[in-house]
Amino acid sequence: MCSEYQILPSYVICKHFSHSVGDLFIFLIVSWVFLVKKGYQDTDTSLQSSIVTKVKGVTFTNTSELGERLWDVVDYVIPPQGENVFFVVTNLIVTPNQRQETCAESESIPDALCYTDSDCPSGEPVVAGNGVRTGRCLRVGNTRRGTCEIFAWCPVETKSRPAKPLLGKAEDFTVYIKNFIRFPKFNFSKTNVLDTKDRDFLKSCHFGPKNPYCPIFRLGSVVSWTGSNFQEIALQGGVIGIQIEWDCDLDKASSECNPHYSFSRLDNKFSENSISSGYNFRFAKYYRDGAGVEFRTLVKAYGIRFDVMVNGKAGKFNIIPTIINIGSGLALLGAGAFFCDLVLIYLIKKSHFYRDKKYEEVRSVMLPPCSLRGPLAGPLDRSPPPGPRNFALVGW
Amino acid sequence: MCSEYQILPSYVICKHFSHSVGDLFIFLIVSWVFLVKKGYQDTDTSLQSSIVTKVKGVTFTNTSELGERLWDVVDYVIPPQGENVFFVVTNLIVTPNQRQETCAESESIPDALCYTDSDCPSGEPVVAGNGVRTGRCLRVGNTRRGTCEIFAWCPVETKSRPAKPLLGKAEDFTVYIKNFIRFPKFNFSKTNVLDTKDRDFLKSCHFGPKNPYCPIFRLGSVVSWTGSNFQEIALQGGVIGIQIEWDCDLDKASSECNPHYSFSRLDNKFSENSISSGYNFRFAKYYRDGAGVEFRTLVKAYGIRFDVMVNGKAGKFNIIPTIINIGSGLALLGAGAFFCDLVLIYLIKKSHFYRDKKYEEVRSVMLPPCSLRGPLAGPLDRSPPPGPRNFALVGW
């Protein structure tokens, strides 16, 4: 008996699904992927990029230590070359006139504490300290505890970080970021600067939604766009990332290929009290006195490091990826019906019947090739059917 | 009646296409993609690379300002470390003996122009200028217009760019670019330098088609290979990119894995008169006089920045990607016949008939399980055989 009633539901659903709803659905997905992912385009991700940065701004400080001093770009930007990574000093600890001689180690270094000279073995460096022990323990006045005498750049740095950033006005400095990109595969190049001969444009403009082609950024704004407070980051330093993203569809006009900027804080701002926050480093300026003896000014600089990162990709119509992707898409399409079948066979309750049906079908359809030849219905029983070959081909 | 005549054309074409021409065609495409894209290889794109650069050359200048002076590598290469980005000074504006004091701001800065002292509010920095206003307006002689007095590094830089590059002879300097690469996945490493003990080889050779393993480049040649003029770029500065590309098939001999060099200009050379062209930066050398007062020599350096960029990938036979790619290729193959079918159904003129036929088939075949039982053999007469059509669809 043919259990039509039972077969039809799953069977018809699957067929209908495959032929109309399913195929259409998958066809839409595949087409959507093809269009959204631009499967018809050849892409170039090996972006060549060059960054030139130039900071502008001066500020004046008047401290008891340094006296009246003007800070210009050459003073506070390190290194000076204007590459993609640059550092703006915002806070300083200056230790002037250091010379190679002996002095007491800083009290803030645990390993340098001593009670007697025997606590200071001669010739041994102080762990995480500034010099090598001479063998003496220096005690001020009548105190029992002192610090080891060391041979070092003396006097050692003892001051602590100012409570207020020295160059807090760096907030108003500006940086001009010139970015030139080139996609070698398509020989396409562009810059993030409006190519104008109007020199006043770049002298007066500031970056903003209305001026995407004026890459002059106020440092304070860049910091605030990352969600940070400038005076806070100026105090103990930090790292700011400036991403420039070029995502270009070269099938469109060149003017549609625009840079997109994003700003993020790249140091661990969430652990402000931890030892791992902030950004600072020490450097020195070396001098020689009249006698030719070297001395130096040690500077511990806190500040903001800006990392400008560029990435991008370009796509352009090309027949090879188009063919390959259409092919892949079609292969995917083919999977749709199979998926339906799979679901029906394995998941629908009547599946056992359906499966039986399937195999029975196979068996019975396989017979004809021979059975067609006259009275061969008998042998057919035993003969492997050709139909299944189809089966074998299709694969399930 | 069986309308074989009408069915046959598209039908047979499709079958033939699928079985012979089409399959062969797609098989060739897939095979070609497989071989060209090296689908049988595992690839490593996480190249580890290190660059060491070393510039050589000296030049002599005799200017009224600097007197007789010899320039060696330590003088003109910034920074000195020999990393992948290095800058060669080719032109200079030197402002010696700057001290922290008051002087007149440069006349070239619009914001500093003044008629009376009230134009110079004390304590306010000059926009895009060199210092902070003191409150006085300095006028030379009887002129009505002057510039604000500022507290700054004085005297300020006033000279303009020399019309002829000071270090124009940098054209003959050479740079030795040592590149070591390693593909961690295959533990394969190589260098771009001929590994010879013949010290004279590297002392005398120059890079060229005949010497691909002598990575010593004449700066003038590198610039000319980018299509630029050295004297022009030396005058106002620029950025040159040197790409080193390693595309290694590790199934072949190690000696087949060679670096390929390419050179390109990475600043906007097309806008020579625009404010955005060229490359320069300012740096200073700091000194102390006998009284311990700091003074500095400000240098505005124009020159060429070279960015050496390395990228590469390596491939080696591996069974996993081979299986996966063969599988994908076969899946693609399967799409061929479907594509043929699609074309026939939707594009060929007789398509309406063909389609009708198809759906009719479906309809009639769907019911048959039961409907065949009895006198329904007749209708079947007119229906094209379902099996083979499937064949065409399935594609083999």
Added chain:
Amino acid sequence: MCSEYQILPSYVICKHFSHSVGDLFIFLIVSWVFLVKKGYQDTDTSLQSSIVTKVKGVTFTNTSELGERLWDVVDYVIPPQGENVFFVVTNLIVTPNQRQETCAESESIPDALCYTDSDCPSGEPVVAGNGVRTGRCLRVGNTRRGTCEIFAWCPVETKSRPAKPLLGKAEDFTVYIKNFIRFPKFNFSKTNVLDTKDRDFLKSCHFGPKNPYCPIFRLGSVVSWTGSNFQEIALQGGVIGIQIEWDCDLDKASSECNPHYSFSRLDNKFSENSISSGYNFRFAKYYRDGAGVEFRTLVKAYGIRFDVMVNGKAGKFNIIPTIINIGSGLALLGAGAFFCDLVLIYLIKKSHFYRDKKYEEVRSVMLPPCSLRGPLAGPLDRSPPPGPRNFALVGW
């Protein structure tokens, strides 16, 4: 006659393979690929990363040339900023008090050798030398051969590399590598430092299998992990790569996303006697004497350059790639049976027969619509129509 006997072997194998073994096998492979390659995840490879490095350690040297001298971080780390690339000086050739004047060129430069003044054309730079010829040949005493007099930074560097590294104790210096990463797509950020308020943790810990979140590395250990000898590399310099790899499955807990460190030597250590090994560069400190004349101390620094490289990717469940990858996997599945068929058709010895069978089948099956008209209606009764079922499977 139907040659059943001959058909059976390959035929049945293929069917069985396709339906049971083969499908299962391919299904397992595809599933495995899907799970191992995390096909259900959306991935982000555009890692934003910032590196801050800080070296600690002092050492004391006592040489005839430099006298007693203490070296601290500011002296031996170049550049001082603490970026991802830093260089630690381990050996030095110092040439103090160079001034712009005339002196004899170094004898080690072949191009400077001379017998008479005519060998020294005035104004010509010495190839690979230190200055410009003045036109005189300087011979010491009665020797026939001398070197050209040059205008240069005099005296020129003549000493050779010390046989023992001056700062061999740099082995015990430590470097603290702070790495902050962010995956913008998932807005996930993490650092390689244990976020603790326990300041003592970072003051005492060292990196090791037990302390993966204490990124403080002893330089000697880093070098030994690359398989190199510290004293050897300290002598002539070298480049060490420190890779930090983040491979994060964001479907798991954030604490499962850990950095993995690896260390490798990035200069050509295999050619120690070749000219291309080692790493060194020259830099100078510029001074002015009382009369304002510039002089400098030239330093040829040998040392170890550390390149910290970060890469990583993150994956998180997303429905789109899941659907796409399941689809692709199913398409792949479909290829399995075809592959079996292909093998049977083209590779098995009886293939010619099998192929004949196939085409015959096609031919015979194609005709039936008409040929069935006759006494064959009967057998059909029992057979479910083969077409449509296949249809559902194949999918159109």
